Amino acid sequence: MMGRVAIVTGGTRGIGEAISLALRDRGCTVVANYGGNDEKARIFTEATGIAAIKWDVGDHQACLDGCAAVADQFGPVDIVINNAGITRDGVLAKMSFDDWNEVMRINLGGCFNMAKATFGGMRNRGWGRIVNIGSVNGQAGQYGQVNYAAAKSGIHGFTKALAQEGAKFGVTVNAIAPGYVDTDMVAAVPAPVLEKIVAKIPVGRLGHAYEIARAVAFLCSENASFMTGSTLSVNGGQHMY
Numbered sequence: 001m002m003g004r005v006a007i008v009t010g011g012t013r014g015i016g017e018a019i020s021l022a023l024r025d026r027g028c029t030v031v032a033n034y035g036g037n038d039e040k041a042r043i044f045t046e047a048t049g050i051a052a053i054k055w056d057v058g059d060h061q062a063c064l065d066g067c068a069a070v071a072d073q074f075g076p077v078d079i080v081i082n083n084a085g086i087t088r089d090g091v092l093a094k095m096s097f098d099d100w101n102e103v104m105r106i107n108l109g110g111c112f113n114m115a116k117a118t119f120g121g122m123r124n125r126g127w128g129r130i131v132n133i134g135s136v137n138g139q140a141g142q143y144g145q146v147n148y149a150a151a152k153s154g155i156h157g158f159t160k161a162l163a164q165e166g167a168k169f170g171v172t173v174n175a176i177a178p179g180y181v182d183t184d185m186v187a188a189v190p191a192p193v194l195e196k197i198v199a200k201i202p203v204g205r206l207g208h209a210y211e212i213a214r215a216v217a218f219l220c221s222e223n224a225s226f227m228t229g230s231t232l233s234v235n236g237g238q239h240m241y
């Protein structure tokens with residue numbers, strides 16, 4: 001992976017931050033995209049030396065422009081990690097159309113937008129890695145998350161379809177389905193709900209962001225050269241997928 005240029009969306013905090021560091025530590029030139037938290041991005045870049053660039057992954061043109069700017073500055077993009085994601089939870093009766101659309105636009109649309117910006121170049125150069133971050137809740141569903149579960153489930157289908165387009169051209173497309181990981185996103189889950197969730201995780205705890213990042217780094221490495229269209233479950237045994 002030495003010298004590969006990698007973009008990690010939502011790469012300045014949480015799971016994305018851990019992925020940015022894992023790829024940097026394995027020799028990649030990493031650019032961390034983020035959505036709006038400038039202060040966190042500034043601290044991240046100061047601490048790590050990794051460039052952070054803001055654009056909305058749900059905005060098609062912004063992805064085309066952002067990826068072109070990365071390629072101009074750092075070289076052709078070899079690796080894309082579609083990690084940026086949001087939640088807008090609520091039972092169906094209380095979920096607005098905007099809550100539905102925003103989650104689909106960012107979580108699933110972001111994967112399409114980033115692939116449109118980078119997949120053709122990877123194919124032409126004969127090497128590429130795309131890793132999409134799904135979720136155990138996209139595999140099993142989750143009460144109060146029809147938008148999120150649908151978008152994450154869509155990511156798993158997107159992965160298998162795009163993998164078929166890249167397979168003969170040295171481009172692998174895989175997904176990770178994390179279980180519950182200790183980040184800001186999970187901190188937003190009400191404590192009593194989280195307690196019940198943790199009680200059902202066989203290993204008895206939340207995951208650490210670096211435990212997801214190591215699996216991503218594996219999928220980006222030559223060791224995973226025969227893997228494409230796969231979803232790796234990294235979830236502490238939750239649901240035993």
Ligand code: NDP
Pocket residue numbers: 009010011012013014015016033034035036037038040055056057058082083084085086106133134135136177178179180181182183184185186
């Ligand atoms: P966090 O909420 O901690 O971080 C989300 C990241 O996504 C931030 O860097 C944020 O940027 C970025 N982001 C949000 N919206 C956009 C946007 N429109 N454009 C660009 N970047 C954006 O999330 P986690 O680290 O917990 O989750 C990372 C991924 O893992 C998500 O896809 C999530 O669904 C998935 N996941 C998480 C699990 C968990 O338990 N934590 C479990 C299963 C899956 P900014 O900092 O600027 O706001």
